[in-house]
Amino acid sequence: MSDDALDAVRGQLIVSCQAAEGEPLRGPVHMSAMALTVLAGGASGLRLEGPDDVAAVRALTTAPIIGLWKITGAPVYITPTLAAVRAVAEAGADIVAVDGTGRERPDGSTFADVVDVVHREYGRLVMADVATLEEGVAAAAAGADVISTTLSGYTGGPVPAGPDLDLVSQLAAALEVPVVAEGRIGSPEEVAEALRRGAWAVVVGGAITRPAQITASFVAGTR
Numbered sequence: 694m695s696d697d698a699l700d701a702v703r704g705q706l707i708v709s710c711q712a713a714e715g716e717p718l719r720g721p722v723h724m725s726a727m728a729l730t731v732l733a734g735g736a737s738g739l740r741l742e743g744p745d746d747v748a749a750v751r752a753l754t755t756a757p758i759i760g761l762w763k764i765t766g767a768p769v770y771i772t773p774t775l776a777a778v779r780a781v782a783e784a785g786a787d788i789v790a791v792d793g794t795g796r797e798r799p800d801g802s803t804f805a806d807v808v809d810v811v812h813r814e815y816g817r818l819v820m821a822d823v824a825t826l827e828e829g830v831a832a833a834a835a836g837a838d839v840i841s842t843t844l845s846g847y848t849g850g851p852v853p854a855g856p857d858l859d860l861v862s863q864l865a866a867a868l869e870v871p872v873v874a875e876g877r878i879g880s881p882e883e884v885a886e887a888l889r890r891g892a893w894a895v896v897v898g899g900a901i902t903r904p905a906q907i908t909a910s911f912v913a914g915t916r
């Protein structure tokens with residue numbers, strides 16, 4: 694298994710290019726253009742949703758791709774089944790991101806099963822998307838190659854306004870594996886702070902690639 698993808702993003706910005714079902718930018722045509730655009734801006738890696746987007750962008754770049762597949766219907770929705778894991782790996786993701794919260798997966802698979810499939814069948818890496826320190830420690834013990842703070846704020850209660858940089862600090866202090874800062878990072882200053890706190894890399898999504906969200910933040914200034 695190669696750690697090249699992780700080496701290539703060390704200390705760097707990864708940009709998440711995602712559009713949800715029903716959004717005008719949904720689909721590989723627009724997301725490919727978005728991906729090439731953020732690479733032109735200096736992003737060192739990409740986070741992409743759905744096998745179609747991953748495959749389309751894989752054909753265009755050798756930049757590291759973190760792939761996931763959001764399948765709604767259960768609390769665990771980030772690459773929630775082994776079939777989804779295989780589809781994302783087969784589409785060409787270097788790193789497969791999956792829910793790493795320890796909650797029940799809809800197909801009954803375990804996180805260790807995911808690690809086994811991704812490592813043994815595909816020779817790729819596994820990113821555990823977690824919400825807490827305990828989940829990150831458990832996912833690393835179960836074989837995750839990299840832990841991301843993706844799900845902090847999304848597993849119960851109100852979603853906070855800013856990123857969970859304290860979780861970045863806690864995970865970085867506790868773990869040997871790389872820790873990625875992700876979720877609600879909204880400024881270059883927050884990127885720098887996440888790296889200071891020990892993040893291996895920083896993922897920014899909506900603040901760069903969700904124009905409706907960005908527009909709404911400006912519209913708020915008219916009220």
Ligand SMILES: CC(=O)N[C@H](C=O)[C@@H](O)[C@H](O)[C@H](O)COP(=O)(O)O
Nearest residue numbers: 709843847876877878897898899900
């Ligand atoms: C919670 C969840 O499902 N997060 C998703 C995971 O891939 C995406 O919707 C986020 O855009 C991504 O994590 C980047 O975060 P932000 O867009 O806040 O910079």
